[in-house]
Amino acid sequence: MRLKKRFAIPLALGLAGLVGWFGLPWLVPLPDGLAENTASPVLLDRHGTPLRHLTLPDHTRRDPVKLADVPAEFIDCTLAAEDKRFFDHGGIDLLATARSARDGLTRGRRVSGASTITQQLIKLSSPPAPRNFTTKLREALAARRLEMSWSKNEILEAYLNRLNYGHNRIGPAAAARHRFGKSLDRLSLGECALLAGLPQAPTRLDPFIDLPAALARRDTVLTRLAAFGKYDDSRISRARSENPVFRPLPPRDIAPWLPALAHQGQTRTTLDAALQSALEDIVRKEIAPLRDRNVHHAAAVVIDPATGDILALVSSADWTDPRGGQINGALSPRSPGSALKPFTYLASFENSGRHPGSIVADIPTRFRTIDGLDAPENFDRRFRGPVTIREALATSLNVPAMRELSDLGGPFPLADLMRRLALIDRHDFPESDAGLGLTLGNVPVTLLDLTNAYATLARRGRHLPPRLFAETEIPDPVRWFSDRSAWLITDILADPLARAPAFGRRGPLELPFPCAVKTGTSSDFRDNWCLGFTPRFVVGVWVGNFDNSPMQGITGVAGAGPIFRATMLHLHPGDPTPWPDRPDGIIDVPIDPRNGKRLPPGSAHARMESCPTDSVPLPASNSDYDAQGRAYLDATYAEWLSSEHNHRRGDFALAPDRPAESPLRILAPRPDSIYLLDPELPNGGRLRLATNLPGLAQWQCETLTLLPTTPEPTAILSPGEHVLIVTDPRSGETQDIRIEVRNR
Numbered sequence: 001m002r003l004k005k006r007f008a009i010p011l012a013l014g015l016a017g018l019v020g021w022f023g024l025p026w027l028v029p030l031p032d033g034l035a036e037n038t039a040s041p042v043l044l045d046r047h048g049t050p051l052r053h054l055t056l057p058d059h060t061r062r063d064p065v066k067l068a069d070v071p072a073e074f075i076d077c078t079l080a081a082e083d084k085r086f087f088d089h090g091g092i093d094l095l096a097t098a099r100s101a102r103d104g105l106t107r108g109r110r111v112s113g114a115s116t117i118t119q120q121l122i123k124l125s126s127p128p129a130p131r132n133f134t135t136k137l138r139e140a141l142a143a144r145r146l147e148m149s150w151s152k153n154e155i156l157e158a159y160l161n162r163l164n165y166g167h168n169r170i171g172p173a174a175a176a177r178h179r180f181g182k183s184l185d186r187l188s189l190g191e192c193a194l195l196a197g198l199p200q201a202p203t204r205l206d207p208f209i210d211l212p213a214a215l216a217r218r219d220t221v222l223t224r225l226a227a228f229g230k231y232d233d234s235r236i237s238r239a240r241s242e243n244p245v246f247r248p249l250p251p252r253d254i255a256p257w258l259p260a261l262a263h264q265g266q267t268r269t270t271l272d273a274a275l276q277s278a279l280e281d282i283v284r285k286e287i288a289p290l291r292d293r294n295v296h297h298a299a300a301v302v303i304d305p306a307t308g309d310i311l312a313l314v315s316s317a318d319w320t321d322p323r324g325g326q327i328n329g330a331l332s333p334r335s336p337g338s339a340l341k342p343f344t345y346l347a348s349f350e351n352s353g354r355h356p357g358s359i360v361a362d363i364p365t366r367f368r369t370i371d372g373l374d375a376p377e378n379f380d381r382r383f384r385g386p387v388t389i390r391e392a393l394a395t396s397l398n399v400p401a402m403r404e405l406s407d408l409g410g411p412f413p414l415a416d417l418m419r420r421l422a423l424i425d426r427h428d429f430p431e432s433d434a435g436l437g438l439t440l441g442n443v444p445v446t447l448l449d450l451t452n453a454y455a456t457l458a459r460r461g462r463h464l465p466p467r468l469f470a471e472t473e474i475p476d477p478v479r480w481f482s483d484r485s486a487w488l489i490t491d492i493l494a495d496p497l498a499r500a501p502a503f504g505r506r507g508p509l510e511l512p513f514p515c516a517v518k519t520g521t522s523s524d525f526r527d528n529w530c531l532g533f534t535p536r537f538v539v540g541v542w543v544g545n546f547d548n549s550p551m552q553g554i555t556g557v558a559g560a561g562p563i564f565r566a567t568m569l570h571l572h573p574g575d576p577t578p579w580p581d582r583p584d585g586i587i588d589v590p591i592d593p594r595n596g597k598r599l600p601p602g603s604a605h606a607r608m609e610s611c612p613t614d615s616v617p618l619p620a621s622n623s624d625y626d627a628q629g630r631a632y633l634d635a636t637y638a639e640w641l642s643s644e645h646n647h648r649r650g651d652f653a654l655a656p657d658r659p660a661e662s663p664l665r666i667l668a669p670r671p672d673s674i675y676l677l678d679p680e681l682p683n684g685g686r687l688r689l690a691t692n693l694p695g696l697a698q699w700q701c702e703t704l705t706l707l708p709t710t711p712e713p714t715a716i717l718s719p720g721e722h723v724l725i726v727t728d729p730r731s732g733e734t735q736d737i738r739i740e741v742r743n744r
Contacts, residue, residue: 025144033125034146037161039064040174043258045273046309046470052258053177055168063173065184067157073189074172076231077196078160080224083117086156091118091147092140117159118143124162165195166202179207181247189235190242193225194218207246215244254280257315257328266469270309275302278570279312286563287317287543293552296321296545299329300563301451302571303538307474308455308464311537313448316546324546333444334542337556338396339520339529340414340450342457342489343421344439345393347413348404349485356390356492357589357609357617359596360400363640366667366690367402367436376402376440379521380502383645385637385652388593390609393489394498396519402436411438418445420480421453421463441522451531451540457516458533460486460580483583484612490516490580491610493532508561511568514579519556526550530560532568534577539567585613592620594631594651604629626653634658635696635730639711656696657730664728664735666691671737675717676744685717685741691726698727717741 040061041054053061067075079086085093093116115123122142129135146155165175175195176184187195197217198205207214219240226236254276258269279300287298302312315328348354362384366375378398384391392400405414411434418424418438423445434443448466456463462477492498493516496505503509509517509530517532527544528551543559544551551559590599590606597620599606611617625631632655633641640646641654668690669675677685686707691697694711703722706713715724718741725736 025141025148028138028141028145030142030146030149031122031126033127034121034158036125037064037158038062041262041267043262044268045271045276046269046311047272048268049273051255051269051271051273051276052253053174054259054262060164060168060170061174061178062161062170063177064161064171065157065173067153067160069184070157070160070172071185071187071192074184074187074192074196075156076228077189077192077221077225079117080228081193081196081200081221082120084224084228086117087152089116091116091143116143118146118155121155121159121162122146124159163199164202165198166206167208179246180244188239188242189231190218190222190239191244193221193239194244197221207244255313256319257313257326260328261468263469266471268470270304270307270311270467270470271313272311275571276312276314279314279567282566282570283314283317283563286566290543290551290554290559293554294545294549295543295551295554295559296323297325297327297329298541298543298560298563299332299447300542300567301330301448301540302567303451303455303466303540305455305458305533305535305538308452308467310448310466310468313468327546329542329544329546330447332546333446334527334544335443335522336441336445336450336529337520337522337527338398338401338441339518339531339556340418340439340441340445341393341396341401342493342518343417343453344401344405344414345389345492346457346481346485346489347417348389348408349488350417350481351408351413353612353615354389354404355609355611355615356388356488357591357593357596357611358389359386360389360392360404361385361636362387362392362397362400363637364643364645364694365399365403366694367406383640383643385640385646385648386594386596386631386633388591388596388609390492390495390498391501391593393492394495395502398440401439405436405439411435414438417480418443418453420478421449421456422465423449423453441520447529447540447542450529451538454518454531454533454540455538456480457486457490458535458538460583484585487580487583487586488610488612493518494579503557508557508565511565511572513572513577515568515577517564519561521555524550525552525554528554528556528559530556530564532564534568534572535580536577537568537571539564539571541567582610586610587613587616589616591617592624592631595620595624597621597624628653632658636693639695664691664693664697664726664733666726666735666737669724669737669739672739674740674742676742677717677719678744687715687717687739689713689715689724689726693728696729698729700725700727719743 038056040056040063042050043052043054045051055061119139122139161171164170167178169175169178172195173184176182176187179195180187180191194207194214197220205214205217222236222239225231254273255271279302283298283300287295298317300314301310303309304311313330315330316325318325364375364383376398383399387400405411415438424443452466459477460483461479461481463480464475464477467474494514496510499509515532515534517530520529526548527542529542531540541560541563588608588610590601590603591597591609592599592605593607594605596617598617599620630651630653633652635656638654641652669687689699689712691712697712699706699713701715701722701724703720704718705716707716721738721740723736723738725734727734
């Protein structure tokens with residue numbers, strides 16, 4: 001009986017201990033956070049190469065790893081720093097707990113912690129809670145339950161992937177990349193020890209802030225590691241003597257603009273990491289020599305025409321530039337200058353049956369605008385008379401482009417095409433305000449949209465939206481213009497001989513393989529562009545300043561051209577690009593470039609030109625030339641023929657009775673205009689009259705005096721209602737216009 005009593009108490013205590021050790025923990029639930037192991041989104045290139053690691057909503061970067069991928073040295077350093085008996089205890093280190101309790105009682109304060117890795121994992125996976133006895137007891141019981149549910153390796157892996165190593169880097173992989181710019185498997189023993197020591201106090205031990213404190217903690221970890229007996233003294237000594245090399249500067253992340261465009265669930269981009277890096281290097285290298293000419297920013301885009309995939313995009317020449325380097329130049333609307341002209345002629349080919357050999361007049365011309373009359377000039381301030389569309393587009397003449405758009409009925413056909421190509425908004429664009437200047441780029445567009453419009457040209461009229469993320473489905477292409485029109489425009493843009501009179505030969509635009517290319521320069525040299533394509537790649541480049549300050553005389557050839565050329569050469573290394581076959585329905589015919597008429601093969605002035613079979617030019621006849629073989633021009637060209645701009649006097653003769661290509665149009669004044677006479681005006685009030693046939697049209701008015709000024713008369717205004725009549729003497733056509741003049 002006495003013996004039974006002697007063992008009753010120990011037996012009861014033992015049984016209570018077993019229940020507490022193995023049974024009681026099952027009454028405590030495991031934290032839900034154990035099931036969460038969310039990695040930071042990683043944006044990948046088209047081949048799966050990581051481009052950018054994004055932050056989670058809590059602003060942390062997490063890169064979970066499998067325990068098998070963590071070096072043994074890093075695991076040993078972590079155990080030495082946090083829990084040397086991890087593989088020997090059951091979730092609660094009773095020895096460490098007893099020691100901590102003893103030290104607390106004898107010294108009156110906490111000297112060392114006793115939390116195991118398992119207990120810390122429970123804490124890291126639980127919502128924040130007061131650090132009292134109840135919380136610690138619950139965490140201890142949960143740690144015991146976890147030990148009975150998971151293997152040691154599972155616990156250790158989950159713990160490592162939840163540790164904060166400072167700067168919101170969670171997990172050893174994210175920490176190694178941030179601190180040393182390395183993957184885990186490339187860390188030295190000293191680097192492993194330094195990282196393993198940081199979770200104790202990530203802010204206080206931050207080596208970027210207090211390196212001596214971080215090194216002291218590293219040495220403490222190495223001392224504990226030496227006690228394991230797995231590492232000889234020489235290796236421990238070498239680890240102590242390591243001078244850690246942190247990344248001296250943040251690495252130059254490629255595509256720094258990319259996170260701003262990322263959407264939930266989209267991780268694989270269409271970018272090519274190698275091409276993206278190369279394009280950034282090209283832009284940075286080519287823009288550097290231009291800084292003395294007040295050129296500081298540039299953007300570039302490469303698109304795969306087959307899919308619309310954006311293969312590379314450079315937002316600015318220098319992301320760190322304090323003058324707006326983080327503005328995305330590829331998405332910022334800018335004036336495209338002459339880069340829109342191909343679409344003007346494309347609209348003409350589609351709507352009026354014109355072709356590259358059709359004649360357009362490059363002569364002094366006045367156009368009516370909402371602000372009055374506009375008399376545009378070409379870049380070199382010269383006028384060439386009659387030119388083919390091939391020459392007008394290839395040499396980027398301004399006046400012919402505006403005349404062509406005017407003959408189409410104004411800006412509306414071009415605006416409609418721009419809407420279909422997603423260059424302008426479908427509803428809010430006031431094309432009437434833009435006027436004929438639309439073809440010269442007076443409405444801003446983005447580089448990405450304009451490059452994609454050129455991709456539609458490369459695709460022979462089939463339009464696709466640009467695509468940045470592979471998760472975005474490629475839609476069926478929509479045909480916006482014909483295969484034939486696209487091929488004819490492309491043929492002009494790829495013609496170095498037609499381009500030569502304005503741009504010369506062997507310049508940035510001429511490549512060792514066929515390539516369609518067009519430049520653009522906005523007014524006052526605020527923007528310049530170079531866009532073009534081969535069957536495999538479409539490249540667009542913009543150069544300028546984000547503050548809109550003008551460059552010092554830098555055109556598209558000098559600014560964007562070298563970037564375009566270097567990019568195209570990089571994309572086609574010794575690989576001749578097969579040029580697209582000519583579509584059916586296009587033939588070559590000999591034409592006279594002076595008048596666009598068809599000539600017999602072998603004629604003196606004959607030049608072969610491509611044209612659709614349903615738009616073959618009319619044959620030339622003897623009535624088209626004078627006795628000296630000069631091509632007759634109608635009176636529309638009278639002013640130009642006698643001007644200093646005419647350097648081809650041996651090629652042309654005037655035939656005043658020939659019908660004009662353009663019908664008579666009154667440009668000024670506007671119908672039903674009201675003019676107020678100011679008595680302080682020194683000239684008494686004069687009104688310049690204007691038509692599209694200066695020097696030819698004949699004006700008359702029964703109630704106003706008309707002064708014979710050049711090229712058209714001036715009316716002396718007087719109060720009352722007046723009717724002005726103008727006549728085309730060749731056809732006898734007359735038009736009239738009513739105005740009213742009032743005293744102020």
